[in-house]
Amino acid sequence: MDLATCLKKMELVGVLAFATVDSDGAPQIRNISAIHYEPDALYFFTARGKNFCKELLEDGRVQILCYTKYKEMIRLSGKAYAVPGDEQMKWRDKIFEEQPYLGNVYPGDTRSIGIIFCIDKAEIEYFHLGVNPIFRETYRLGDVKLKEKGYFITESCIGCGTCREMCPQRCIEDGSPFTIRQNHCLHCGNCYENCPVKAIERR
Amino acid sequence: MDLATCLKKMELVGVLAFATVDSDGAPQIRNISAIHYEPDALYFFTARGKNFCKELLEDGRVQILCYTKYKEMIRLSGKAYAVPGDEQMKWRDKIFEEQPYLGNVYPGDTRSIGIIFCIDKAEIEYFHLGVNPIFRETYRLGDVKLKEKGYFITESCIGCGTCREMCPQRCIEDGSPFTIRQNHCLHCGNCYENCPVKAIERR
Structure with missing residues (x-):
């Protein structure tokens, strides 16, 4: 397993769980599919009025989890930031082009309520419970220090x-x-x- | 939709995402399938040595998310507590009986490293993005006050x-x-x- 394969698997799963913390320090989790993948970063769309957006702007720490059809768990831990204003439209339109169903949720100009966040530094953990013995490995996206755990x-x-x-x-x-x-x-x-x-x- | 149907859907999805916060206040998320469902509570198994267990014992707040084949999102927010010592074995053995693959992960007596947590008070949000207009509704498990959001x-x-x-x-x-x-x-x-x-x- 490697970083590129992990990102590809996440992309194929499609709908991922995103966890953040709210202003009370409580865990918050929701599914997100409006994601665009580049080899060195991922970009995602949410609406400015959602608590998810507030949590990202105020804290930014996020963990993303997916579970594949092959019973693999992939977890990405990083910090999300809003992309600069002049790049917002580019990534937003790319995500809507790749995932046309978003046009049903946000028809016409209403997509302008969206904001694009980027994660380009992250720790990615791969965990497979279906092999014997179980297998785990950690990769890095961008320049991050991996924490030794266990x-x-x-x-x-x-x-x-x-x-x-x-x-x-x-x-x-x-x-x-x-x-x-x-x-x-x-x-x-x-x-x-x-x-x-x-x-x-x-x- | 209602509470019982939501719990049944979660059970059918099987592998759910559980979010907690760690001692740094960072979001933590992982997949859990070792869950037993009762009409008024859910019980789940983890190992005492995992950070997940530490986070549950220290803070206890948890959000659980599932995404169904019908594109529904169900999110449960509650507080987990370790069940009393004399009930630990009962629920642990029930979960291992319902999900025999756990015996491969924790063979023989090694399941005794497990601890059972219960959630019997929770807010459960149902959210369907695939209908037009989208549909959401909130239910309660046990005696909890629902927060007005939006x-x-x-x-x-x-x-x-x-x-x-x-x-x-x-x-x-x-x-x-x-x-x-x-x-x-x-x-x-x-x-x-x-x-x-x-x-x-x-x-």
Whole structure:
């Protein structure tokens, strides 16, 4: 898997879930299909009067999720910004051209209530629960720093093998210290909870 | 549409998007299918070591979204809580029985790393973009107060008809004042932006 394939899969799913936070710090989620994909960015349309727009302008942090027909989960985390005024019309008209049904929702000139946001820096996580062991990998769009997440076995490991036995995905390997194959880890925490010497770190 | 039908549709979609907020106040979203539906509550399974679990225990606010094959969007907003210890096993085993694939992800006793959360008070929004005009309605699960959202025309209306002309869904009716048919409103804000006397309120 790679970034370009992830973006293509998102485009093929079409209708994606977009999460933001509102001014009370509460999670907000809705489906968005008015999206145009470029190799290095995605552009999407919403109406200026929607709470979604308010949340993007005030905070901008967004996670986008899709689930494919092949049972893959792809999640994009980034920050959205409104594109400059002189580019608004170009992307808006492109999205309406690619997705003619939008013309039923916003007929004629009413599309001018729309605003175009762009995401060109993001972390993209690919997660496949349907293979054994499960598979996950992270890619970057643009210049972003990836955050290390999950569980890691430290030098305090005594090599007892408890974690290896407790791992639902059998993705812990012998060694000194033992190691977790990160691409196959569920992040369930069973190793962490059961290590007799607390040698496992959560990051 | 009604509450029971919405819950049934969510169950049939199966894999839903769950949004929470993390300790940085950032939006977090993931797919969850390990859900059991009762008429008055839903129960779901996650692992104690996942950030999702941490976010639920620390904040608890969650929005759940599904998109049906008939292009309907259903969104549930509520607060999740961990069920009491003596009920954990009952719901966990029911979910694993209903969805045998979970036994591949968490084989044998490793399912004990799971924790069951319940949502029994929620607002459920139904939104259909594929009909003309679009249709939306809100239901309640349990004893919750529904929040009034959207645009409302006040007594300051001068009856000029600008809003009616600007509405992409043609869902504004003549009268004194004019009124917005709330079940057909996109919340796009085009009436609000164009009212010459600022007679339209956003709530």
